[in-house]
Each structure stands twice: as structure tokens, then as C-alpha cells.
Amino acid sequence: MAQQVRNKQVILRDYVSGFPKESDMIIVDNTITLKLPEGSNDVLLKNLYLSCDPYMRNLMNKPQGIPNPLSYSPQSVIAGFGVSKVLESGHPDYKEGDLVWGFCKWEEYRLVPSSQILFKVEHTDVPLSYYTGILAASGAVGQLVGQFAKLTGCYVVGSAGSKDKIDLLKNKFGFDEGFNYKEEPDLNAALKRYFPEGIDIYFENVGGKTLDAVLLNMRVHGRIPACGMISQYNLTQPEGVTNLAHLVYKRIRMEGFNSADFFPIYPKFLEFVLPHIREGKIVYVEDIAEGLENGPAALVGLFSGRNVGKQVLVVARE
Amino acid sequence: MAQQVRNKQVILRDYVSGFPKESDMIIVDNTITLKLPEGSNDVLLKNLYLSCDPYMRNLMNKPQGIPNPLSYSPQSVIAGFGVSKVLESGHPDYKEGDLVWGFCKWEEYRLVPSSQILFKVEHTDVPLSYYTGILAASGAVGQLVGQFAKLTGCYVVGSAGSKDKIDLLKNKFGFDEGFNYKEEPDLNAALKRYFPEGIDIYFENVGGKTLDAVLLNMRVHGRIPACGMISQYNLTQPEGVTNLAHLVYKRIRMEGFNSADFFPIYPKFLEFVLPHIREGKIVYVEDIAEGLENGPAALVGLFSGRNVGKQVLVVARE
Numbered sequence: 018m019a020q021q022v023r024n025k026q027v028i029l030r031d032y033v034s035g036f037p038k039e040s041d042m043i044i045v046d047n048t049i050t051l052k053l054p055e056g057s058n059d060v061l062l063k064n065l066y067l068s069c070d071p072y073m074r075n076l077m078n079k080p081q082g083i084p085n086p087l088s089y090s091p092q093s094v095i096a097g098f099g100v101s102k103v104l105e106s107g108h109p110d111y112k113e114g115d116l117v118w119g120f121c122k123w124e125e126y127r128l129v130p131s132s133q134i135l136f137k138v139e140h141t142d143v144p145l146s147y148y149t150g151i152l153a154a155s156g157a158v159g160q161l162v163g164q165f166a167k168l169t170g171c172y173v174v175g176s177a178g179s180k181d182k183i184d185l186l187k188n189k190f191g192f193d194e195g196f197n198y199k200e201e202p203d204l205n206a207a208l209k210r211y212f213p214e215g216i217d218i219y220f221e222n223v224g225g226k227t228l229d230a231v232l233l234n235m236r237v238h239g240r241i242p243a244c245g246m247i248s249q250y251n252l253t254q255p256e257g258v259t260n261l262a263h264l265v266y267k268r269i270r271m272e273g274f275n276s277a278d279f280f281p282i283y284p285k286f287l288e289f290v291l292p293h294i295r296e297g298k299i300v301y302v303e304d305i306a307e308g309l310e311n312g313p314a315a316l317v318g319l320f321s322g323r324n325v326g327k328q329v330l331v332v333a334r335e
Numbered sequence: 336m337a338q339q340v341r342n343k344q345v346i347l348r349d350y351v352s353g354f355p356k357e358s359d360m361i362i363v364d365n366t367i368t369l370k371l372p373e374g375s376n377d378v379l380l381k382n383l384y385l386s387c388d389p390y391m392r393n394l395m396n397k398p399q400g401i402p403n404p405l406s407y408s409p410q411s412v413i414a415g416f417g418v419s420k421v422l423e424s425g426h427p428d429y430k431e432g433d434l435v436w437g438f439c440k441w442e443e444y445r446l447v448p449s450s451q452i453l454f455k456v457e458h459t460d461v462p463l464s465y466y467t468g469i470l471a472a473s474g475a476v477g478q479l480v481g482q483f484a485k486l487t488g489c490y491v492v493g494s495a496g497s498k499d500k501i502d503l504l505k506n507k508f509g510f511d512e513g514f515n516y517k518e519e520p521d522l523n524a525a526l527k528r529y530f531p532e533g534i535d536i537y538f539e540n541v542g543g544k545t546l547d548a549v550l551l552n553m554r555v556h557g558r559i560p561a562c563g564m565i566s567q568y569n570l571t572q573p574e575g576v577t578n579l580a581h582l583v584y585k586r587i588r589m590e591g592f593n594s595a596d597f598f599p600i601y602p603k604f605l606e607f608v609l610p611h612i613r614e615g616k617i618v619y620v621e622d623i624a625e626g627l628e629n630g631p632a633a634l635v636g637l638f639s640g641r642n643v644g645k646q647v648l649v650v651a652r653e
Binding site: 075085221224228243244245246249250254255256257258259260261262263264265266267268269270271272273274275278 | 393403539542546561562563564567568572573574575576577578579580581582583584585586587588589590591592593596
């Protein structure tokens with residue numbers, strides 16, 4: 018007889034509008050058979066570490082226009098990046114005991130169809146949880162972008178929401194400067210203070226009023242790689258950005274990107290980043306929550322800035 | 336004795352806020368000596384054709400932040416692109432009778448310091464006025480962008496503000512489709528109608544609500560070259576663009592540009608465009624106003640869409 022075990026899951030109650038609450042998600046105890054059917058090509062996984070990322074908020078919206086294929090449905094299990102261990106595999110590329118990362122439902126165990134892409138964890142001399150963040154090019158990117166920029170010789174200024182975070186930016190990550198955006202009555206003035214000659218590169222993760230102030234302070238031919246706009250995700254009506262004409266006046270390039278588009282060059286990224294981690298040249302801070310039942314609070318906390326560093330949720334350690 | 340002649344000029348009365356009016360500009364009769372001082376390296380020009388372009392509205396604003404070096408000052412002569420004839424030259428690169436184009440004050444004659452860049456008109460088998468527009472890569476670009484796009488095999492839809500203009504787009508310029516944005520209660524729906532599979536390239540010249548609707552309808556990895564945002568130039572408070580997060584979701588590149596950045600490759604552009612003009616493969620429509628005294632009306636008319644095609648102001652024909 019196949020073994021039936023509890024499979025705890027995090028379910029989206031209904032589409033979310035505005036700021037997400039813990040109660041928008043429900044913890045349920047389901048069951049799963051820990052045995053693949055005869056002849057299956059699927060892979061049976063035990064989930065270990067889950068990544069909590071701001072973009073997941075967008076997947077909770079009622080779809081409008083062209084739906085995102087990753088969007089959550091009400092009464093279904095939510096998902097994000099995660100690290101898992103292979104319990105059983107009908108797929109020739111994976112075998113029992115392999116560690117993998119990829120898009121992962123928030124549950125204790127899961128059955129993955131053979132068509133889904135899983136990345137093998139090849140290097141286990143660094144913490145396994147890193148494959149939810151720095152080694153998956155996902156989440157809490159600000160701390161890393163600033164450090165990568167310092168490695169290439171940039172002058173780096175970070176914006177964060179508390180004194181402790183600013184201390185972290187300056188003293189642990191080695192940023193040149195940092196300011197608490199919550200204590201700046203005039204963001205334009207703050208940016209002028211730190212960039213009297215203007216900004217060459219703004220790593221966009223915030224949107225809204227911050228972007229508007231940045232546009233005023235960009236230099237000619239400046240660049241804005243756009244990774245996210247966390248300030249907008251919980252607004253039913255997004256703030257309008259009024260200074261976009263500066264893209265024209267100053268011939269600025271603004272370009273959205275998504276780590277998934279760069280998966281083909283993931284091995285090159287690992288080649289670059291692993292030595293920096295091993296030699297301690299990159300500092301990577303994680304904020305660890307324990308247990309699937311604490312997932313909703315960890316996820317919601319991202320939007321009040323409660324987390325310090327990458328928010329990870331531990332489902333099981335092995 | 337050097338010849339003193341009348342030099343009619345168009346003067347900005349004061350900084351402009353909101354929609355520009357003819358009365359924001361004044362016509363004055365000044366005088367000029369049509370003779371270079373002994374030993375001067377300057378160039379004395381007679382202005383022939385002046386270009387009326389929407390960006391000139393921005394130069395009328397009271398400067399804020401980093402001032403644009405081209406900005407107009409109250410009680411000074413306004414300026415834009417223009418075509419002129421050399422009357423006398425102390426500069427070795429120019430001689431009497433040469434035709435040149437470049438940034439040009441709105442007056443009948445002008446003395447140009449030897450440091451200012453002037454482009455020589457080398458090809459006179461096409462109308463001289465074209466050097467204010469299609470051959471200066473300036474103004475009324477929509478008609479040309481659409482035709483260039485058709486030459487490269489694109490499906491082209493134009494947006495314009497009257498039935499006559501839509502007819503022009505479709506029947507004279509060969510656009511596939513066109514719609515009157517003034518008669519579309521829902522721009523998002525209009526775009527969905529013409530681009531059921533989404534937009535690959537949006538040539539941005541409008542901004543505001545149009546850009547917002549476009550962002551909703553862009554395809555993944557779409558591109559938005561941003562040339563101008565005419566809908567915003569007369570607003571004291573620009574409209575907010577609310578759908579910018581789609582730059583991230585759909586990994587869109589939006590990039591401002593300015594023809595001046597591309598002057599080094601101007602000869603290549605001429606090589607491309609001149610044969611198309613000579614062979615009639617590019618249609619270029621001009622709207623000609625006569626006389627410097629009609630300049631303010633021609634310039635102001637751009638913002639109500641009164642012009643059909645490139646608005647040119649004739650100061651003198653030779």
C-alpha cells in the first residue's frame with residue numbers, strides 16, 4: 018500500500034485587492050500519496066525552502082487583460098520559487114536525493130509533471146536556502162545589486178525604510194550612502210543631496226513617487242533597469258508617474274526584465290557569484306521564517322518592510 | 336558704409352505656462368548690419384525656412400532643475416531648426432551662396448559664431464524646405480515613422496485627430512489602419528481592436544493617456560522609442576502614467592532619443608532617405624505658412640493639430 022501522509026498547503030482565499038492580509042491565505046491539511054504511479058514520468062518532491070517575493074502579490078490579483086500564466090486562482094495553492102528534494106523520480110534527469118529549485122507550490126510535498134523545468138542544485142558548499150534567492154536571482158535583490166555595483170566601481174546609494182536597514186547598507190554591504198525614504202519629506206531634495214551631478218543608473222524596484230523623483234535627477238543617457246515596483250502592488254489605483262517626459266529630454270533607457278529570461282545564462286551567473294560568496298566578498302542577509310503555517314505572515318510582512326534581507330520560509334531542513 | 340537693413344524677429348514675451356497663445360510671442364522690427372566686421376570668423380546668414388516643432392513649447396517654460404541650454408529667455412528671439420543661405424563668411428568651411436541648416440533664431444538675418452555647427456545642404460534636387468523636416472530628422476515624424484515601418488514590413492496603425500488626417504494616413508502614406516483618438520471613448524478598446532495580439536513597437540510622441548493605454552496592450556519584449564510627449568507639454572501638472580509596471584511584467588524597453596545624438600550618422604541617413612524621396616517611395620506632406628509674422632500662429636497651431644503634415648514657416652524663398 019502507498020503511504021498517505023499529511024500535505025499542509027497554503028491556499029489563496031480569494032483574489033486580493035489592496036494591501037494583502039494574513040487572512041487572505043488559509044492553511045489546510047491535505048493528504049498526498051508518497052509514491053509515483055506505475056510508469057509515471059513525474060517527479061515527487063519534498064519542499065524544503067520557499068522564497069517570499071513581492072511579485073507574488075501581483076499573482077493574487079483578479080486577472081485583467083492578458084492573464085499571467087502564473088496567477089493564482091482562489092481556493093488554490095499559491096506558489097513561488099523554492100528548493101526541494103527528490104523523493105522519487107520517473108524522469109531520467111532526476112533521481113532520489115537530488116536537490117532541485119524552481120517554481121514551487123507552497124505545500125509540504127508535491128508531484129511535478131515531467132514537463133516542468135527544475136534546476137539541479139550542483140553546489141552544496143553554500144547554504145541550500147541561497148537557492149531561493151541569491152542563487153536563483155530572485156528576491157531581496159537590492160542588497161545584491163548594490164554590492165555588485167560596488168564590485169564594478171560604482172558610487173552606490175541605497176534607499177531603505179529604517180535606521181537599522183540603512184546601517185546594514187552602509188556598514189555590512191559597503192554602500193557609500195543610504196537614506197531612510199520614510200524620513201525624507203522631499204525625495205527630490207534627498208536625491209540632489211546624494212547625487213549633485215545626477216544619477217547614471219537607477220535600479221528600479223519601487224516605482225511611484227520614488228521613480229518620479231529619480232526621473233528629475235537622472236543624467237543624460239542614464240539607464241533604469243526595471244525589476245519591480247513594490248510601492249504599486251497594493252494600490253487599487255496605481256500612483257501616476259508624472260515626470261516620464263524626462264525619458265525623452267535626457268534620452269534615458271528604461272527596460273523591464275525578468276530573471277526567467279536569463280535562465281539560459283544561469284551557469285555563467287553561478288560561475289561569477291559562487292566564488293564571491295565563498296570568499297566572503299558578497300554579504301547575503303536572510304530573514305528566516307519557520308514552518309509553512311508562518312508563510313502568510315512572512316509574505317505579508319514584505320509590504321511593511323518587516324523583513325531584513327531575503328525573506329525565506331523553511332518548510333523542512335532536509 | 337555697411338548696409339543696415341530691417342531684421343524682423345519673433346520674441347518670447349515671457350515664460351509660458353499652459354497652452355501657448357499667439358500673444359505669447361511678439362513680432363519686432365530690429366536692424367542688422369549686413370557686413371561682417373574686418374577679420375571676423377563668423378558667418379552671416381539669410382534665413383529661408385523655419386521648422387515649427389512641438390518640443391519648442393518646452394523651451395518656453397520657466398527652467399526648473401537642470402536648465403536646457405536651448406531654453407528661451409523672456410524678451411529674446413526664439414529659435415528652432417531652419418535652413419539659411421550664406422551671405423558672407425569669415426569661416427573657411429562656408430562661402431557666399433552656400434545653403435546650410437541647423438539651429439536657427441526666428442529672424443530674417445542672423446550672425447552665427449564660427450563655433451556653431453551648421454550642416455551644408457549638399458542635395459538641392461529635393462525641396463529646400465525638406466531640410467527643416469524629413470532631411471533634418473525633425474518634426475512631423477509620425478508620417479515618416481509609419482512609412483519607414485511599412486518599408487520594413489511592419490503592420491502600421493496610426494492615431495490622429497481628424498477624419499481627413501486618418502484618410503491621409505491610410506490613402507496617402509499607406510498605413511494599414513488609422514483611428515481618430517478624439518472619437519475613441521476607450522483607447523484601450525481601440526488598441527485591442529487594431530492589435531488583437533498586442534503591440535510590438537509603439538513610437539511614442541504623445542504620452543499621457545495614450546501611453547497608458549498602449550502599455551496595457553504591449554507584447555512581451557515590446558519596444559517604445561520615445562521621441563516626444565506632445566500631450567503633456569501644455570499641462571502645468573502632467574497627467575500621471577499609471578500602467579508603468581507593465582514595463583516590468585512584459586520586459587518592455589522604453590528609451591528616449593534625440594536626433595542630435597545621431598548627427599554623426601547623418602550622412603548614412605541621407606543615403607537611405609534621398610533615393611526614397613526621389614523615387615516617390617516616401618510621401619512627405621508639408622503645411623506651409625508664409626512670413627515670419629505668421630510664425631506664432633503656425634507654432635501655436637501644432638497643439639490644436641491645425642497643421643496637416645510638417646509645419647514649415649517660409650521667411651524668404653531665396
